[in-house]
Amino acid sequence: MLYLFRENNNHLQQSLFESVNFMDSRIKAKLEKSWAPIFYKYVFCNIDEKPFSVLYSDTGRANFLVNILLSLEYIKHLKNYSDDELIENFNFNYLINYAVGIRTLGGMNLSEKTLYDFRTRIYKYLIKHPEQEDLIFGQFLNLTMIFAKEAGIYMKEQRMDSTMFMSNIKKAGRVALAFDVLYRAVKSIPEDRLSENLKKVLNPEFRAEVIHKTKPSEGESRLEMLLNLCQETKETIENISELKNSDAYRILERFLSEQAYYDEQTKKLKAKDSKSIPSDSLQSAYDEDATYRKKGNKAESGYVLNLSETCAKENSFQLITDYTVEKNVKSDVELLKERLPIVKQNTKCQEVYVDGGYYSKEVVQIAKENCVEVHFTDLNGRKPVRMSVSEYEIDEETKVIKKCPRGIIPIHASVKKGQTVAHFPKEACAKCELKNQCYCKEQKKDYVVRVNLKSIEAAKQREKIECRCEGNKSKRAAIEGTNSALKRGHGLSKLRVRGLVKCRVNVGLKVLAQNFKRFARYMLERAKKAIGESQGGSAPVLVQ
Structure with a gap:
């Protein structure tokens, strides 16, 4: 109407x-x-x-x-x-x-x-x-x-964080997912076009037998049985023109391409090794957009929410200023690169506090272009056991090493393939007390130091973090409470809808x-x- x-x-x-x-x-x-x-x-x-x-x-x-x-x-x-x-x-x-x-x-x-x-x-x-x-x-x-x-809320200082959540889907293993895809596709086929094998799929006892009564040792054989039923269903639908553009057929086709391969010896489909299945593979027969991601010790199928929130101490309370929802395979770095210019345009923020998961050289560059100072409260990876890269005297513009931590000038130095490389006299490095902590490696004629350019920027950021660690952490940490409030008080943990939009x-x-x-x-x-x-x-x- x-x-x-x-x-x-x-x-x-x-x-x-x-x-x-x-x-x-x-x-x-x-x-x-x-x-x-x-x-x-x-x-x-x-x-x-x-x-x-x-x-x-x-x-x-x-x-x-x-x-x-x-x-x-x-x-x-x-x-x-x-x-x-x-x-x-x-x-x-x-x-x-x-x-x-x-x-x-x-x-x-x-x-x-x-x-x-x-x-x-x-x-x-x-x-x-x-x-x-x-x-x-x-x-x-x-x-x-x-x-x-x-309320007179200042927006110059903000913090950012991401959190994963589920749509209205169930956590399912490969066998349960295969059954859901198969069942939905079989259900779309007219009864008079179903084979005896496919008619069994619609029987409630079939589901119970395949999913609930399967022993761990039988999981692979049951999965391959379902995959071959999926293939039979696919071939049946291909002979029914009005179903070839259906959602059920599209999902079935995608599922088989991601989960199975054709074995020439047995002339049947075999299940791919789980490690070879991409993280953006189908997670639910009813939500094509959901993806799989493992973040820290937590693995989840669904989406990621990225939030920006004010954090100025002068504010009576803080407001969420920006949000975006994406497939959860999108990294924090990508999210920050996309949202930082938008947050800057909408709120005129000048400083943003984030955790180390958002760090990249590109993020630092985008922040400079938008006149925003990004504070990282921690960086990914372990702190280097050797001396910090920042102890070398490195030219700010060319990134060429000018002196080692002991003050020795290199014989020659240059930047090649994303690394700054410097060669030092053999006699100077051989007797140096810092030799075991240094990045130098002995060669036939001299000692060479090779440092990744990304490591230089990371070292600078780590030093900033250590200088202002506690203040930065306290400014950023409270956004974890916002994520929690959305999940506990507003049902974000698992939404009642499906699909990205x-x-x-x-x-x-x-x-x-x-x-x-x-x-x-x-x-x-x-x-x-x-x-x-x-x-x-x-x-x-x-x-x-």
Whole structure:
């Protein structure tokens, strides 16, 4: 059905029949001291509906009001509601109604279909127009800047961190994944085109036999049996023209190319060695975008969220200023290279605190180009056992070694293939007390020192870190608490959706909800303090 876009200004018109007009004065006072008026004033009234006009037609019935729908999405993630709980609270909770500009309880009906239709329109638009502005990110940035202005938040200093999370998929081994892919593909084939082997796949007992009753020693043979059933299914679908463009067939084809190879001797498919399967291989039959990554001691299938957050000590509270969701195979270095110019443009930040996982020569260069100083709180890898590279006197521009730590001038020095190379007199190095700690290696005619250019920059960064280690760590560490709050309080650990675009939308809503939660707490405390000062005593407790 076609819907015509219209903006919502109805909330600006007052009515004699507003529920608040019939409230007991004490109840009304509690309402005014709750989060709802803050949400209404700083979120609902500041939602820019115009960018969402692209979701609707020029003709048809008027759409359900965008600022109400988007506000409800924020509230859903703020309170971590299910859709059923959200609709129930919209119908019967006056705080929710007040927050979205409705002053008469029960004055507007909302169905699940209306919510789903709004989300679907956003998802489809973002998939079809990846080059266009992300509608959810645009609102996040707009509202966050409003919070920051009202609360006087300084954005010159920020910290950044990434965290992995799962979409709505299960952790599955190769056998379980093979069955899911096979089952979905077989289910798409008309029953009269199925062979006896494939008909068995749809039998519930087949799944139990293959997955739950498989002994560890039988895992490989069961996997190869499923792979060959997948191949049979693939050949069947190839003879059904209307199914060759289906999602099930595309996923089946991808799965077989990643997991199996053809054995000429047995004339059957064999499972590839697990080490030869790429990390961006299919992780779920129902989420093609999820990838596999091992970070430290933690391995997970899903996505990565990269956050930037203010960290100035002058701030009453900190705000998340930027977020991005990517497949979790994307490294921290790539994330920082992409987001640092965006954070700089949007917030005019001057310093960013990150951990060592973000370090690279390219990151340092991009930071210089954007006039941002990046502080690394730790670097990957072990601290060198030998003397630091920085103890050599090295020309800043040419990277040529001018003197060794003992002050010896090289016979000749140059830079070759990403290394700075210097040759020293044999008689000088042979008797040197620093010989065992030095990078020098004996050759026939002299001693040579070869140092990777990346090691030089890494040594400089390590020295900076050691000089300012504690201060940098304390500034960066608190963002771990933000990651934790998003996972514990807003359901980030495992989302209720699948696919990269849906995950981006949901995370954007959660991040704004977290910012509002902090902002509302600040505003309530500020109001409480103002009341206390005006009364010259303790202020009443505010409703949260």
